[in-house]
Amino acid sequence: MSHLQEAFRKTFPAIMPKRNCRREPLGGSTIDRVQSILRRRVCRIEVPPKDIIEENLKEQRQHLVDLINRCAVRGESNSAIVTGPHGSGKTMLVSSVLREIESNPKVSKNLLIIRLNGLLQTDDKIAIQEITRQLQLDNVVGDKVFGSFAENLAFLLEALKRGSDTAQSVLFILEEFDLFAHHKNQTLLYNLFDICQSAQTPIAVIGVTRRLDVVELLEKRVKSRFSHRHIHVFNSLAFPAYKEVCKRVLTLPAEVGDAKFVKRWNQDIEALCSNATVHDVLKKTYQLDKSICRLQSLLLLPICKVTEDHPAIEAVDLVESSKHLGADSKAAMLHGISVLQLALVIAMKHLTDLYEGDPFNFEMLYNEYLKFVQRKAHVVQSFEKPVVLKAFEHLVSLEIVKPVDGHGSRTQKEYRAMSLLVTSAQLMDVLNTYPGCPSELKHWASNPLPS
Amino acid sequence: MTRQFPQKCNDIATRAEEFKMEDVSLVASDTEDVTSRILCREKQMAMLYSLMGEPSQPTCPSVFIYGHGATGKTLVVSTLLKAASLPHAFVNCIECQTSRQLLDSILDQVANHKPHPENNYSSLNRCENMNTFVRLLKKTIEERGIENQTVYIVLDKAERLRNMDGNLLPAFLNLSQLSGCNVCVFLLSQIVWEKFLFGFGSNHFEPFIIHFPDYTKSELLEIIASDCPKGYSAEFYSSYVNLLMSIFYMVCRDLNEIRHLAQLNFPKYVEPITKGEASEKDSHKLWRHIEPHLKKALQTVYLREVTSEQWEKYQRDEISQTGQSSILPSSSRTQIELPFYSKYLLIAAYLASYNPARYDRRFFSKNSGKVKKSAVNRKKETSHQLLGPRAFPLDRLMAIFYSIVDSRVAPTANIFSQISSLVTLQLLAQVGHEDQLDTPKYKCTVSLEFIRSIARTVSFDVIRYLYDFVK
Numbered sequence: 025m026s027h028l029q030e031a032f033r034k035t036f037p038a039i040m041p042k043r044n045c046r047r048e049p050l051g052g053s054t055i056d057r058v059q060s061i062l063r064r065r066v067c068r069i070e071v072p073p074k075d076i077i078e079e080n081l082k083e084q085r086q087h088l089v090d091l092i093n094r095c096a097v098r099g100e101s102n103s104a105i106v107t108g109p110h111g112s113g114k115t116m117l118v119s120s121v122l123r124e125i126e127s128n129p130k131v132s133k134n135l136l137i138i139r140l141n142g143l144l145q146t147d148d149k150i151a152i153q154e155i156t157r158q159l160q161l162d163n164v165v166g167d168k169v170f171g172s173f174a175e176n177l178a179f180l181l182e183a184l185k186r187g188s189d190t191a192q193s194v195l196f197i198l199e200e201f202d203l204f205a206h207h208k209n210q211t212l213l214y215n216l217f218d219i220c221q222s223a224q225t226p227i228a229v230i231g232v233t234r235r236l237d238v239v240e241l242l243e244k245r246v247k248s249r250f251s252h253r254h255i256h257v258f259n260s261l262a263f264p265a266y267k268e269v270c271k272r273v274l275t276l277p278a279e280v281g282d283a284k285f286v287k288r289w290n291q292d293i294e295a296l297c298s299n300a301t302v303h304d305v306l307k308k309t310y311q312l313d314k315s316i317c318r319l320q321s322l323l324l325l326p327i328c329k330v331t332e333d334h335p336a337i338e339a340v341d342l343v344e345s346s347k348h349l350g351a352d353s354k355a356a357m358l359h360g361i362s363v364l365q366l367a368l369v370i371a372m373k374h375l376t377d378l379y380e381g382d383p384f385n386f387e388m389l390y391n392e393y394l395k396f397v398q399r400k401a402h403v404v405q406s407f408e409k410p411v412v413l414k415a416f417e418h419l420v421s422l423e424i425v426k427p428v429d430g431h432g433s434r435t436q437k438e439y440r441a442m443s444l445l446v447t448s449a450q451l452m453d454v455l456n457t458y459p460g461c462p463s464e465l466k467h468w469a470s471n472p473l474p475s
Numbered sequence: 476m477t478r479q480f481p482q483k484c485n486d487i488a489t490r491a492e493e494f495k496m497e498d499v500s501l502v503a504s505d506t507e508d509v510t511s512r513i514l515c516r517e518k519q520m521a522m523l524y525s526l527m528g529e530p531s532q533p534t535c536p537s538v539f540i541y542g543h544g545a546t547g548k549t550l551v552v553s554t555l556l557k558a559a560s561l562p563h564a565f566v567n568c569i570e571c572q573t574s575r576q577l578l579d580s581i582l583d584q585v586a587n588h589k590p591h592p593e594n595n596y597s598s599l600n601r602c603e604n605m606n607t608f609v610r611l612l613k614k615t616i617e618e619r620g621i622e623n624q625t626v627y628i629v630l631d632k633a634e635r636l637r638n639m640d641g642n643l644l645p646a647f648l649n650l651s652q653l654s655g656c657n658v659c660v661f662l663l664s665q666i667v668w669e670k671f672l673f674g675f676g677s678n679h680f681e682p683f684i685i686h687f688p689d690y691t692k693s694e695l696l697e698i699i700a701s702d703c704p705k706g707y708s709a710e711f712y713s714s715y716v717n718l719l720m721s722i723f724y725m726v727c728r729d730l731n732e733i734r735h736l737a738q739l740n741f742p743k744y745v746e747p748i749t750k751g752e753a754s755e756k757d758s759h760k761l762w763r764h765i766e767p768h769l770k771k772a773l774q775t776v777y778l779r780e781v782t783s784e785q786w787e788k789y790q791r792d793e794i795s796q797t798g799q800s801s802i803l804p805s806s807s808r809t810q811i812e813l814p815f816y817s818k819y820l821l822i823a824a825y826l827a828s829y830n831p832a833r834y835d836r837r838f839f840s841k842n843s844g845k846v847k848k849s850a851v852n853r854k855k856e857t858s859h860q861l862l863g864p865r866a867f868p869l870d871r872l873m874a875i876f877y878s879i880v881d882s883r884v885a886p887t888a889n890i891f892s893q894i895s896s897l898v899t900l901q902l903l904a905q906v907g908h909e910d911q912l913d914t915p916k917y918k919c920t921v922s923l924e925f926i927r928s929i930a931r932t933v934s935f936d937v938i939r940y941l942y943d944f945v946k
Contacts, residue, residue, distance in 0.1 A: 060532050067533045068652060141653060143646040144606040154606060321681060324535055328525040353541065353667040353686065360543045360689030363725045387861045405725055410778050415726060423666050434904055436920050439863030459691060
């Protein structure tokens with residue numbers, strides 16, 4: 025057991041339930057193994073149950089498998105783009121297809137897979153180096169690639185061109201495909217699609233992207249070489265299926281060991297999923313965001329909280345987690361500002377209303393604040409201008425107010441045009457929960473001073 | 476260059492010792508002490524702790540922690556990681572001008588490599604971009620033999636990441652998927668997560684968001700009271716802090732600031748006791764004694780117009796009754812020495828900036844024309860004192876200058892060079908750069924308070940010439 029855990033338990037015995045000693049990854053107590061299995065599912069490491077993918081993305085999956093098979097077995101060159109909103113399972117689809125292909129010896133023997141990601145390979149030079157490295161060509165020593173960009177590109181093209189349709193096929197998977205379209209001249213894309221079109225080494229290019237209009241980003245010559253094969257992946261799960269996924273994610277497989285525990289756990293999960301409160305929480309989450317990602321983040325906290333003393337997930341955990349996810353962060357930040365700053369925010373709200381959304385500056389704000397203080401001097405302490413300015417600048421650094429003309433402007437800070445980034449609904453919300461809020465401030469917030 | 480890889484040590488205990496030797500200051504020798512020293516953060520620590528789980532278990536790819544300054548974000552995270560001696564890298568993004576510095580320093584810390592004189596302060600790897608970083612990170616983790624543990628990367632002041640390369644933030648958020656290692660990235664910031672979503676949408680890699688709420692008044696009191704000076708009872712000190720907060724809490728809820736002020740002003744508070752004029756029980760007397768002093772502190776030390784050292788010196792002098800209370804500058808903002816004509820030029824510029832040009836005749840002409848009072852129009856105008864200075868051409872400045880200076884001044888090169896030196900002093904600002912020599916336009920960038928103190932030195936009444944005050 026680590027020192028911290030021990031110390032923590034001694035200090036806060038109430039909140040720190042007992043947990044078993046640190047053991048080997050797959051040994052350990054049942055709870056540890058359960059945690060490992062469930063955490064893998066919600067931390068985006070493991071693909072969710074395969075049959076769910078197949079149920080929902082059957083067509084798309086078959087399309088992709090066929091495409092790659094044709095490239096690997098018959099030597100056809102292909103290109104396709106997988107599009108869909110975030111969290112709809114694009115990467116998951118691709119990796120499940122890859123797993124199937126790798127398990128088929130006839131295909132996998134004949135196929136080299138190169139995975140690129142637009143976030144990592146930010147320009148063509150890096151991308152070419154990465155391709156060379158993953159292909160293990162002969163200018164790679166260790167894991168370093170030698171030669172200039174031009175040499176590498178020429179070398180790569182030469183290697184790809186020399187092959188005929190009997191050569192080993194290469195499968196390119198370009199994740200964040202839209203970012204590759206931002207490279208200079210789109211050299212990489214042009215060359216890849218060009219090889220696709222000509223009778224050289226058979227290659228398949230699969231782009232994965234979130235943008236539906238990605239084809240519009242391509243240059244004309246690149247676009248004309250692309251086969252315009254789109255595979256759309258949408259969050260099309262209906263609510264009952266969504267609930268089923270949730271149940272499936274939480275259900276334990278039989279191989280955990282302790283059969284009695286697994287049986288009880290799975291029964292608990294069954295009961296949990298038919299609970300009315302849980303149904304409401306899931307419905308709410310579903311209505312906000314249909315993606316599995318959202319579901320995973322909803323389940324993360326309850327799963328992490330499973331310990332020896334608390335060996336089952338309860339409806340309360342899910343409710344709490346959903347509340348945590350839905351918290352308004354701006355209101356939470358406003359909750360922590362001082363009374364003076366709160367008064368300034370109220371004054372800013374009135375100024376924004378007064379000038380119908382036009383920006384205001386600090387002098388106007390201070391004037392408004394003074395008007396308020398002079399009328400209510402008996403209840404609210406009045407502060408000097410530099411103190412108010414300091415409070416205001418803190419608000420600017422928290423980005424609750426923002427300069428309209430950027431930070432490079434040379435105007436004095438008192439006269440810089442500002443706009444408020446808080447809605448009045450948020451402000452009212454905060455005023456109601458603010459500890460020890462003077463009632464005059466509340467009154468002022470709802471009734472602007474007569475000018 | 477001497478490369479120092481630590482021996483592969485899967486044994487937690489040996490590594491814990493290493494950490495202790497490195498950072499005695501931050502990690503107290505007794506781990507029990509560490510967690511009990513962090514007050515009022517039990518809920519957040521428990522949540523973080525359950526998220527992190529056992530070292531071998533996978534963790535969510537990224538955690539975003541936000542809260543006001545001085546709410547214990549850095550303290551909690553670094554203490555948790557250090558006390559449990561988990562492999563981690565802790566980088567403050569302000570220190571990193573370029574992404575290379577950031578990535579290099581993460582790799583060094585993951586590899587447990589420290590730049591010091593023997594290796595010429597060089598880092599272990601040279602890492603220019605995210606692609607190399609991911610490759611080297613995998614390699615480093617393998618070399619250290621910590622594949623089966625979660626590696627934590629903490630990025631403090633994460634709002635700075637928004638100004639670095641566009642791909643950096645989304646790549647960090649998704650690092651565990653990109654690298655295939657068990658990596659968890661903590662982002663600490665004072666700014667809410669919504670402001671990080673921009674550009675091509677990093678919104679799909681939602682981190683797990685934790686809020687560190689501000690301390691309540693009683694929590695602040697509890698924390699500050701824990702460093703009670705020797706020789707005084709805890710109740711006495713906390714009643715003092717309570718008094719202090721009654722002055723400062725409206726303005727400032729920052730723990731660091733209040734704690735600093737509490738330490739600074741304590742000698743003054745106990746002065747009657749040390750002199751024997753009062754006892755610890757005479758709270759009313761002590762309050763009477765300290766209140767004006769604290770109010771003064773709000774206008775000086777809190778704004779950093781007086782340094783803490785000066786303030787302490789001032790307190791000491793006052794205590795020893797040397798009577799030199801004039802050390803304290805009342806306000807350093809309004810004192811500047813200028814040549815005679817420069818003063819007039821500045822006043823003229825101020826008048827030109829804040830008066831509408833159509834009233835110049837009324838103010839400055841010898842035989843002022845008839846002024847028609849159009850009260851209807853005037854009501855609608857917002858005061859120029861609120862809207863800020865307006866730009867004016869050089870001709871107008873010179874005209875006003877000649878009319879307010881009583882003697883005859885030749886328009887020599889000196890006068891004009893004084894204008895441009897006022898620009899370099901940033902008392903004036905030049906507007907627009909199209910034709911510098913022909914008709915330059917200026918703006919006056921000093922405050923009313925400043926210009927009044929200047930005008931007083933040449934006995935000129937500015938207020939009489941300002942439209943906003945005269946109308």
